[in-house]
Amino acid sequence: MFWILVQKELKTIIQSPKFVTTFLTCSILILLSVYVGIQDYKISLNKYAAAQSLVKNEMEAASTWLELENKIYRKPNPLQIFSAGINNDLGRFSLISQSHDIKLESSSYSEDPIFAFFRYLDFTFIVTIVLSLFAILFTYDSVNGEKESGTLKLVFSNSIPRSTFLGAKFFGSWLGLITPISIPILISILFLLLFNISLTSSQWITLILYIITSFGYFTFFIALGIMFSSFTKTSSSSFLISLVVWISFVFIIPRIGTMLAGQFVDIPSLAEIESMKDSFSKAKLNEQFEKIEQLQLKRENEMQGFSESEKEIYKEENEWEWMKEESAITKEMQDASVQYSNKLNEEVRNKKNKMERLALALSRFSPASSFQLASMNMIQTDIDLKNRAEDNLKEYKNSFVDFITKKQNKNGSGPGGIRVSLSSLTGVQVEDKRGKDKLDFTELPVFTEPELSLANIIQPAVMDIGLIAIYIFISFGISFAAFLKFDLR
Structure with missing residues (x-):
């Protein structure tokens, strides 16, 4: 009898006037989103390759180690085709040099503000809103x-x-809705092969798990619709309640969670942070000038009673040591500013992490948030993408700066620089080699983005996938309990 009821449910869905419209709409949206995502990914790859070539040319044009700078661009992720997450909100590159903080700049949305307003239509968006509503x-x-x-x-x-009837209702509805949707999804995967989108084995596994999670989220709303249909007397009442709950889950609860977290955790604005850094740097600069002024006054006192010729000889003998003393003071002040900047950045980052954890915890009362978080974690376009990118860039900056420092200590300012020498016999000699030699980059550290293992990719998504499963069981459990008391007359 169970399978007879399942067949009846399948016929009801397939013969419904809504079915053809729904199937065509979903198919067009899914295929269109994947096609647009593939084209966007290919454009990103071309921009990435062009940027790499441009950075190489800029570095080769540098004539001294002191002026050498590098730019590191984030490599596009092929799975962003299905879930863009915060990828387009995040800067595409960061400048790497001795004097610059790590800061991701020039996001895709900053270049195309129109997309920042309307956002990209990706597969996650379609599942979260369109399929759940259907x-x-x-x-x-x-x-x-x-x-x-x-x-x-x-x-x-x-x-x-009654359990058999409700189980057949649920399974028949699930089969009747999941099967047609699977067709455009399979065609979308075929698109990846047709357009030569290269995925690693772990990325293929991640993509399959992502699609299964999408089906799980879709299943929850099937169970939710049956649940409201089981404890309301009229279909108009269940439709109204279902629509209100759907709006709450998809739009309201995720935003309320973020708003509440923002009220509990106070984070200084970017302008305030820059102002604090600027004030500290100015204070250290004034301190540097005062120390150098005191040194110069001390030297003048040491030369009191000297004749002009004796002063010149004394200055010539101590010029190099004085330069080293002043350079040490300058470096001390610069190091203090860098340390303060790093400390301030770390404090702000910890506050942001605290706010994000609270916001995510509150928003997880919505299955829509759980699905989006699970999707972004698996695709690696999650909220933590910025922190991971900056941590990797900081590690590279340390090795890059160490390399530059060693080259400066070994070669002065390096090939193509200006070498200044002091001698009592010849006086000051300046040797300018700019443009004569090129910098040797054979030992320059190369930035490589570390690849996360499959376990590290899936682990952050496990909790959200588990929450979706719990929401499904709760909905079906309430449906069963309500249907046991349902008046069949």
């Missing part, structure tokens, strides 16, 4: 609709357990 539209009258049409009483004129 699941509600097909299931809000699953039980009470049959009562209104009189078929429910006819079905239970036979000896059928």
Whole structure:
């Protein structure tokens, strides 16, 4: 009897006027989103390659180690085709040099503000909003609709357990909606092969798990529609309640979580942070001038009573040591500014992490948030992408600066620089080699983005996937409990 009821549910869905419209709409949206995502990914790859070549030319044009700078660009991720996450909000590159902090600049949305307003239509967006709404539209009258049409009483004129009927309703609805949607999804995967999108084995596994998670999220809204249909008397009531709950889950709860977290955790604005850094740097600069002024005054006192010729000889003998003393003071002040900047950045980052954890915890009361977080974690376009990128860039900056420092200590300012020498016999000699030699980059550290293992990719998403499963069981459990008391007449 179970399979007869499943077949009946399948026929009801397939023969419904809504089915063809829904299937065509979903197919067009899914295929269009993947195609646009593939084209956007290819454009990003071309920009990445062009930027790499441009950076190489700029570095080769440098004539001294002191002026050498590097730019590191984030490599596009092929799985961003399905879930863009915060990828387009994040800067594409960071300047790497001795005097610059790590800061990701020039995001895709800053170059194309129109997309920042309308956002990209990716697969995650379609599942989160469109497919979940369609699941509600097909299931809000699953039980009470049959009562209104009189078929429910006819079905239970036979000896059928209520659990069997509800299970058949759920499975039939799931099969009738998931199977058609699987067709454009399979075609989308075929698009990856046709357009030569290269994925690693771990990325293929991640993509499969991501699609399964999408089905799980879709399943929740099927169970939710059946749940409201089981404890309301009329289909119009269940539709209204389902729509209100859908709006709350998809739009309201995720935003309320973020707003509440922002009220509990106070984070200084970017302008305030820059002002604090600037004030500290100015204070250290004034301190540097005062120390150098005191040194110069001390030297003048040491030369009191000297004749002009004796002063010149004394200055010539101590010029190099004085330069080293002043250079040490300058370096001390610069190091203090860098340390303060790093400390301030770390404090702000910790506050942001605290706010993000609170916001995510509150937003997880919504299955839509759980699905989006699980998707972004698996695709690696999650909120932590910025922190991971900056940490990797900081590690590279340390090795880059160490390399530059060693070259400066070994070669002065390096090939193509200006070498200044002092001698009592020849006086000051300046040797300018700019343009004569090129810098040797054979030992220059190369930046490589570390690849996360499959376990590290899946682990952050496990909790959200588990929450979706819990939401499904809760919805179906409430449906079963409500249907046991449902009036069949």
